[in-house]
Amino acid sequence: MAIDWKFKDGAKPQGSSDGFWYDLTGGGYLKLEAVLDDADQLKRAQEAVETLWSLEEALSAADLINEF
Numbered sequence: 001m002a003i004d005w006k007f008k009d010g011a012k013p014q015g016s017s018d019g020f021w022y023d024l025t026g027g028g029y030l031k032l033e034a035v036l037d038d039a040d041q042l043k044r045a046q047e048a049v050e051t052l053w054s055l056e057e058a059l060s061a062a063d064l065i066n067e068f
Contacts, residue, residue: 006038025053
């Protein structure tokens with residue numbers, strides 16, 4: 001499902017050198033509210049991050065993540 005993301009005029013680049021997922025979650029470098037112009041898209045993106053963060057925590061708690 002493609003989304004026509006709506007970005008704020010003049011939005012500044014976001015992130016760091018640690019990668020998109022870290023910047024979006026644990027690092028906090030990517031501020032969605034600073035770049036997304038559509039309130040519904042912002043809410044959907046935030047809910048998606050929360051959902052995937054919950055999945056990662058559940059997989060970790062069940063010892064189903066093998067980081068190397």
